[in-house]
Amino acid sequence: MVLATNLGFPRIGGKRELKKAVESYWKGAISQDDLHAQARAIRLQNWTMQKDTGLDHIPSNDFAFYDQMLDMSCLLGAVPSRYNWDGGAITLDLYFAMARGAQTDRQDVTAMEMTKWFDTNYHYIVPEFTKDQSFKLSCSKIFDHYQEAKKAGIETRPVLVGPITYLSLGKTEDDNDPMALLSALLPIYESILKQLADSGVKWVQMDEPCLAMDLSESQKAAYKTAYDMLSKAAGDMNIIVTTYFEGLRENTQLACNLPVEALHIDLRRAPDQLDAVLNALPEDKILSLGVVDGRNIWKNDLAQSLSILNTAIDKLGEERVMVASSCSMLHSPVDLAQEVKMDPQIKNWMAFATQKVQEIVTLTKGVNEGEASISSELVHSNEGAEERRTSSRIHNPEVKARVKAITPEMSSRQQIFADRRPAQQASLGLPSYPTTTIGSFPQTTEIRKARAAFKKGTLPEMDYTLAMKEEIKQVVRYQEEIGMDVLVHGEAERNDMVEYFGEQLEGYVFSKLGWVQSYGSRCVKPPIIYGDVSRPTPMTVDWTHYAQSLTDQPMKGMLTGPITILCWSFVRDDQPRSETCRQIGLAIRDEVSDLESAGIKVIQVDEPAIREGLPLRRADWDAYLEWAVESFKLSTCSVADSTQIHTHMCYAEFNDIIDAIAALDADVISIETSRSQMELLEAFVTYKYPNEIGPGVYDIHSPRIPTIEEMVVLLEKAAKVIPSNQLWVNPDCGLKTRGWAEVKPALENMIKAAKEMREKEESSQVA
Numbered sequence: 001m002v003l004a005t006n007l008g009f010p011r012i013g014g015k016r017e018l019k020k021a022v023e024s025y026w027k028g029a030i031s032q033d034d035l036h037a038q039a040r041a042i043r044l045q046n047w048t049m050q051k052d053t054g055l056d057h058i059p060s061n062d063f064a065f066y067d068q069m070l071d072m073s074c075l076l077g078a079v080p081s082r083y084n085w086d087g088g089a090i091t092l093d094l095y096f097a098m099a100r101g102a103q104t105d106r107q108d109v110t111a112m113e114m115t116k117w118f119d120t121n122y123h124y125i126v127p128e129f130t131k132d133q134s135f136k137l138s139c140s141k142i143f144d145h146y147q148e149a150k151k152a153g154i155e156t157r158p159v160l161v162g163p164i165t166y167l168s169l170g171k172t173e174d175d176n177d178p179m180a181l182l183s184a185l186l187p188i189y190e191s192i193l194k195q196l197a198d199s200g201v202k203w204v205q206m207d208e209p210c211l212a213m214d215l216s217e218s219q220k221a222a223y224k225t226a227y228d229m230l231s232k233a234a235g236d237m238n239i240i241v242t243t244y245f246e247g248l249r250e251n252t253q254l255a256c257n258l259p260v261e262a263l264h265i266d267l268r269r270a271p272d273q274l275d276a277v278l279n280a281l282p283e284d285k286i287l288s289l290g291v292v293d294g295r296n297i298w299k300n301d302l303a304q305s306l307s308i309l310n311t312a313i314d315k316l317g318e319e320r321v322m323v324a325s326s327c328s329m330l331h332s333p334v335d336l337a338q339e340v341k342m343d344p345q346i347k348n349w350m351a352f353a354t355q356k357v358q359e360i361v362t363l364t365k366g367v368n369e370g371e372a373s374i375s376s377e378l379v380h381s382n383e384g385a386e387e388r389r390t391s392s393r394i395h396n397p398e399v400k401a402r403v404k405a406i407t408p409e410m411s412s413r414q415q416i417f418a419d420r421r422p423a424q425q426a427s428l429g430l431p432s433y434p435t436t437t438i439g440s441f442p443q444t445t446e447i448r449k450a451r452a453a454f455k456k457g458t459l460p461e462m463d464y465t466l467a468m469k470e471e472i473k474q475v476v477r478y479q480e481e482i483g484m485d486v487l488v489h490g491e492a493e494r495n496d497m498v499e500y501f502g503e504q505l506e507g508y509v510f511s512k513l514g515w516v517q518s519y520g521s522r523c524v525k526p527p528i529i530y531g532d533v534s535r536p537t538p539m540t541v542d543w544t545h546y547a548q549s550l551t552d553q554p555m556k557g558m559l560t561g562p563i564t565i566l567c568w569s570f571v572r573d574d575q576p577r578s579e580t581c582r583q584i585g586l587a588i589r590d591e592v593s594d595l596e597s598a599g600i601k602v603i604q605v606d607e608p609a610i611r612e613g614l615p616l617r618r619a620d621w622d623a624y625l626e627w628a629v630e631s632f633k634l635s636t637c638s639v640a641d642s643t644q645i646h647t648h649m650c651y652a653e654f655n656d657i658i659d660a661i662a663a664l665d666a667d668v669i670s671i672e673t674s675r676s677q678m679e680l681l682e683a684f685v686t687y688k689y690p691n692e693i694g695p696g697v698y699d700i701h702s703p704r705i706p707t708i709e710e711m712v713v714l715l716e717k718a719a720k721v722i723p724s725n726q727l728w729v730n731p732d733c734g735l736k737t738r739g740w741a742e743v744k745p746a747l748e749n750m751i752k753a754a755k756e757m758r759e760k761e762e763s764s765q766v767a
């Protein structure tokens with residue numbers, strides 16, 4: 001019998017109950033007992049649903065109050081010393097202090113670092129290891145939850161992050177090889193497995209996504225050492241090692257030969273790996289086939305999945321196959337049934353986590369009892385797949401023809417930067433060290449209220465427009481008053497830099513409750529690209545044109561770039577991402593052209609997500625960067641030499657993609673640097689970045705108001721390594737999360753700092 005299994009289920013609850021409970025607890029509005037009771041209710045609901053739907057392996061310990069990696073650190077007793085942990089069982093308040101920092105009369109500690117979980121938009125808490133880190137079993141959650149489910153009559157498969165992935169994702173003192181800690185760590189994993197086995201667990205899931213990444217020799221060796229020991233500790237209990245987000249590639253032999261009972265592979269992200277794995281898998285091992293996408297929102301093509309499953313069954317036999325989600329469903333929204341207002345046809349193409357569990361069960365039934373037993377589901381699925389292949393709502397021949405007709409000239413400016421620069425200087429007439437901002441100004445309560453009321457329909461469009469125009473007028477006047485050189489309109493009308501454009505593009509749909517955990521209690525609701533993307537009418541021209549009409553200074557048009565729009569959406573799975581990105585690039589190109597025709601001389605196309613779109617395997621970087629750069633240039637290269645294109649990037653390590661950043665050929669780039677004291681500039685210096693650059697001098701992520709002197713210091717530091725005629729003066733990022741009370745003095749200081757730099761320059765020229 002083939003088994004129906006799942007790697008993990010979203011823990012936030014269909015209506016974000018967990019977020020609300022946790023935040024109430026933080027505010028002191030509910031007790032710890034209440035919080036636990038609400039969490040138990042969510043778990044029970046998830047387990048029961050999965051059981052009732054018919055799963056054979058139901059995950060437990062996939063629940064976390066904040067993050068599963070933080071839970072591992074607590075389980076293993078890897079608590080950094082600044083938390084003054086007494087070595088006893090880890091309390092919930094200690095847990096939350098590690099997650100978010102704590103500032104009370106008793107303690108004042110910073111949070112642990114947070115970073116992206118592989119190439120998802122989920123963020124995990126990075127383990128911190130000292131050189132002589134010791135470990136100790138310090139939390140009973142994994143055992144408790146297994147018992148909790150068992151008491152409810154539900155047998156579960158506890159989930160752990162495996163030791164190599166856990167160590168690999170941590171931060172070590174002096175950047176030492178984390179594998180050096182393996183021998184200290186393994187005994188704890190051994191005792192966890194023994195205890196699980198003793199409590200009657202039949203299958204334990206060890207998540208080892210790192211097995212599908214580029215591995216060092218020491219990681220490879222560690223995999224062998226670790227699983228040799230762990231398989232012994234597990235005794236009769238079965239271990240499944242799960243890999244996801246990539247294919248095993250050169251690690252296929254290593255993964256297939258680990259001494260465990262089952263291996264899981266992601267056949268959505270890396271369908272090509274199936275043959276190699278089927279050939280390499282020793283005869284006693286079970287293969288778990290991740291055929292239902294755990295991190296997207298599209299319905300499964302059942303016929304296609306059945307054919308994959310049958311290929312595996314032909315080779316391995318029924319006893320050695322499991323049907324599974326490709327990865328944990330943590331990255332998928334909870335329940336499509338809640339989307340009562342969504343366009344029914346588009347909704348019919350989708351599946352959220354609850355529906356995905358059903359798909360797994362249906363597929364399993366199909367292979368166990370024959371396709372006739374799921375004939376109506378198959379018909380329905382085939383119809384849906386056929387509809388998606390042919391629907392005129394998805395396929396727009398005009399868009400496809402336009403993408404096909406893209407020529408290399410379209411993604412190249414008319415002249416090289418050095419030759420178009422004089423035209424820009426003549427048209428803009430800016431001083432040296434020109435000042436600007438990244439786009440948004442503080443989103444005040446009034447702005448948010450007006451936008452919400454307009455969306456609800458309680459504020460008429462005319463009044464809303466008036467309110468926004470009033471806001472624009474004020475920020476334009478303010479910028480003129482303080483002597484800003486290149487102005488912005490402030491983005492008051494935008495809730496979110498991707499959603500704002502998605503709402504105006506064809507090919508996008510929005511969910512009401514399609515929340516996905518981003519970190520801790522924070523959830524995001526990514527817009528969904530279901531069809532060919534095009535721009536029916538201008539999206540920003542009216543606002544920008546109005547703003548420009550109020551001033552003689554250049555007004556900067558503000559757009560989000562194609563790569564960022566792609567990265568922060570759920571993307572259709574029926575064509576390559578590169579194709580979708582080009583379509584978005586063309587839509588933004590139209591907007592850029594319209595802004596230019598409306599008299600806008602400076603246009604910024606933000607790409608903060610360019611680096612996070614990088615593939616997980618180094619070998620795939622170049623191909624990605626090529627189409628990413630092309631899409632950006634498609635969107636920006638229609639303009640005349642005299643039109644100045646800006647881009648903005650934040651929170652990124654630029655060193656390893658500096659070639660691609662230069663290839664974007666934006667006339668001006670603004671980047672985050674102030675926090676690192678200009679260290680991030682290094683890449684641009686070594687590379688001799690040829691175009692203009694605005695290294696942020698004001699850290700907008702902090703409420704602190706930077707002084708004139710410290711910004712002058714930063715600018716002088718920058719001017720030492722970058723010719724001053726290439727330098728701009730600007731904050732690190734947009735100001736929408738800040739209040740005016742901080743922003744005003746900070747910007748005024750920033751402008752004074754620029755003036756000081758100009759004066760110094762003049763006096764040195766006179767001298």
Ligand code: GLN
Nearest residue numbers: 438439440606608734735
């Ligand atoms: N233009 C955007 C803003 O100022 C850029 C935001 C970002 O980089 N994340 O808000």
Ligand code: ZN
Nearest residue numbers: 649650733734
């Ligand atoms: Zn930014």
